[in-house]
Amino acid sequence: MDETRDLSNDGQRRVEATPAAEALIEELKAVHGPLLFHQSGGCCDGSAPMCYPVGDFKIGRYDVKLGEVAGCPVYIGGQQFERWKHTRLIIDAVPGRGAGFSLEAPTGQRFLTRSALLDGEEPACPT
Amino acid sequence: MAYARPNTDGSLVQYKSRYANYIGGEWIAPAKGNYFENITPVTGQPFCEIPRSTHEDIDRALDAAHGARRAWGKTSPADRAGILNAIADRLEAHLEKFAVSETWDNGKAIRETLNADLPLTIDHFRYFAGAIRAQEGGLSQLDDNTVAYHFNEPLGVVGQIIPWNFPLLMAAWKLAPALAAGNCVVLKPAEQTPATILLFAELVGDLLPPGVLNIVNGFGVEAGKPLASSNRIAKVAFTGETTTGRLIMQYASENLIPVTLELGGKSPNIFFSDVMARDDAFRSKALEGFTMFALNQGEVCTCPSRALVQADIFDAFMSLAVERTKAIKMGDPLDPSTMMGAQASNDQLEKILSYLDIGRKEGAEVLTGGKRAELGGDLDGGYYVEPTIFVGQNKMRVFQEEIFGPVVSVAPFDDLDDALSIGNDTLYGLGAGVWSRDGNTAYRVGRAIEAGRVWTNCYHLYPAHAAFGGYKQSGIGRENHRMMLRHYQQTKNLLVSYDPEPMGFF
Numbered sequence: 001m002d003e004t005r006d007l008s009n010d011g012q013r014r015v016e017a018t019p020a021a022e023a024l025i026e027e028l029k030a031v032h033g034p035l036l037f038h039q040s041g042g043c044c045d046g047s048a049p050m051c052y053p054v055g056d057f058k059i060g061r062y063d064v065k066l067g068e069v070a071g072c073p074v075y076i077g078g079q080q081f082e083r084w085k086h087t088r089l090i091i092d093a094v095p096g097r098g099a100g101f102s103l104e105a106p107t108g109q110r111f112l113t114r115s116a117l118l119d120g121e122e123p124a125c126p127t
Numbered sequence: 128m129a130y131a132r133p134n135t136d137g138s139l140v141q142y143k144s145r146y147a148n149y150i151g152g153e154w155i156a157p158a159k160g161n162y163f164e165n166i167t168p169v170t171g172q173p174f175c176e177i178p179r180s181t182h183e184d185i186d187r188a189l190d191a192a193h194g195a196r197r198a199w200g201k202t203s204p205a206d207r208a209g210i211l212n213a214i215a216d217r218l219e220a221h222l223e224k225f226a227v228s229e230t231w232d233n234g235k236a237i238r239e240t241l242n243a244d245l246p247l248t249i250d251h252f253r254y255f256a257g258a259i260r261a262q263e264g265g266l267s268q269l270d271d272n273t274v275a276y277h278f279n280e281p282l283g284v285v286g287q288i289i290p291w292n293f294p295l296l297m298a299a300w301k302l303a304p305a306l307a308a309g310n311c312v313v314l315k316p317a318e319q320t321p322a323t324i325l326l327f328a329e330l331v332g333d334l335l336p337p338g339v340l341n342i343v344n345g346f347g348v349e350a351g352k353p354l355a356s357s358n359r360i361a362k363v364a365f366t367g368e369t370t371t372g373r374l375i376m377q378y379a380s381e382n383l384i385p386v387t388l389e390l391g392g393k394s395p396n397i398f399f400s401d402v403m404a405r406d407d408a409f410r411s412k413a414l415e416g417f418t419m420f421a422l423n424q425g426e427v428c429t430c431p432s433r434a435l436v437q438a439d440i441f442d443a444f445m446s447l448a449v450e451r452t453k454a455i456k457m458g459d460p461l462d463p464s465t466m467m468g469a470q471a472s473n474d475q476l477e478k479i480l481s482y483l484d485i486g487r488k489e490g491a492e493v494l495t496g497g498k499r500a501e502l503g504g505d506l507d508g509g510y511y512v513e514p515t516i517f518v519g520q521n522k523m524r525v526f527q528e529e530i531f532g533p534v535v536s537v538a539p540f541d542d543l544d545d546a547l548s549i550g551n552d553t554l555y556g557l558g559a560g561v562w563s564r565d566g567n568t569a570y571r572v573g574r575a576i577e578a579g580r581v582w583t584n585c586y587h588l589y590p591a592h593a594a595f596g597g598y599k600q601s602g603i604g605r606e607n608h609r610m611m612l613r614h615y616q617q618t619k620n621l622l623v624s625y626d627p628e629p630m631g632f633f
Contacts, residue, residue, distance in 0.1 A: 040370035043367070044391065045368050046529050047478055048368070057374055084528075094477045097472055097473075097474065101355075106346045
């Protein structure tokens, strides 16, 4: 399989954005044009959704498209997807500073990924 | 008795109200004249202004670095070592001041900056001062007439992007080997924690020829990107996370330059049954090793954020581990009795809270902690999280993604193979810990864990003479150790014939 997997229409709502995130996305689009998100992992600003102009970040063969928020595609690395696939990503915006090269850093807000279990998912470990 | 807060009477640290960039040995205002407020996570209040630089400032710093690089690259190793030692001496003479600044800028407890960040930073400069003098090239006699000489040459001008968790120490990790090897540097501090590295430039700038060290502040997208994507750097070094790591490699590929990347981990800390065999100093050391997840508020790339405990001791060990964790004293980070301080930023706080939320939703059990800490007074404006222990299983998100907070996720294992299977079931491979009284067990596990460093019967030691870096998605290359010099050097081979006769082909 040589093409990025697209799960936009697989029957699961895998990603959504809060009104605060949608407002910030519109603000950034007005300045930078079409945008995309790539969910980061690892340390420092890891776990943050990174926002870039379309074309700036090269989407790879193993990335997975989770869906779109405010017209922007949202991707995650394939291996990371395997470990996150039972959860829905909820992109929010909070006051903050900096996240790699993500476009929103200078605005004083940053995107943040909150998460919920996908519909129908049982907790991994019953309490 | 707490250290006086910076910018108050009697404090060791008096910040300027506004800083400039350090370029070519001078303090230069950002080209566009824009600044941003630098906030202390201790109270959430701003305390100085930092340049919001752009590509014009990066270009100016690159001009300065290129102007200096030929002369600097030809200085003798002894001269460069002398400068690095002088940097270390001056920093040591101002250790307390820099510890206070680092605590104020980052939020970490002063006992850590006094006893870890600063001493390690100082030693790092001394280590590479020694390493560069001891480094040798190579000479190979290929046959009676032919010799291959291998020289180590500096790369030239390098770009370095520094993280916010150990702002000065991580800068030293990158600067010391780069400068020792004869490179000029353009360095971008993290926008969350730029202050102490600017005090560093004020303190030691005069020891280096102008242009050898250049510091340009600003946001990643506005200053980091023009640096990382510039065709005037010979290498880029970055510590951060995976998506930005990919982007930096992508930019580097456009210019065909090397990268070193350190991108984090989800380090397993593995405790075998025999840890509990006796109630002695070793058991106490192992419990301290468990509690190391709270060091630096968990904002360490090698945070032991997964603890794997052998099933037959699980309840007994965890009961002691919870007790040890509950004894962590939170409070004013400038108070030397405080054991854990503030998270570095509001967004970091929010991210940690979002993980506490998904951990619960996935059914992980909270043994202690699990929420924001309210410490009273103006500390309520700061970013504090209770040390938190989750018990769950390795497929949960809190076991799979670096939270970068004082949060450990604990699971039991049955035997050595099970410990390895769980321990290696992660995207990352930066660090690991193994605890056992049996040397054979510790050795076997240490060799089989897919991680760049396996602390064995210890954790969170960072000596300059031990290589640090990741397997798998944790990064590329190593830091620390003499070998780091090679990440900042080009190899020049002179292939010399001492044979007066032609080869005979033509």
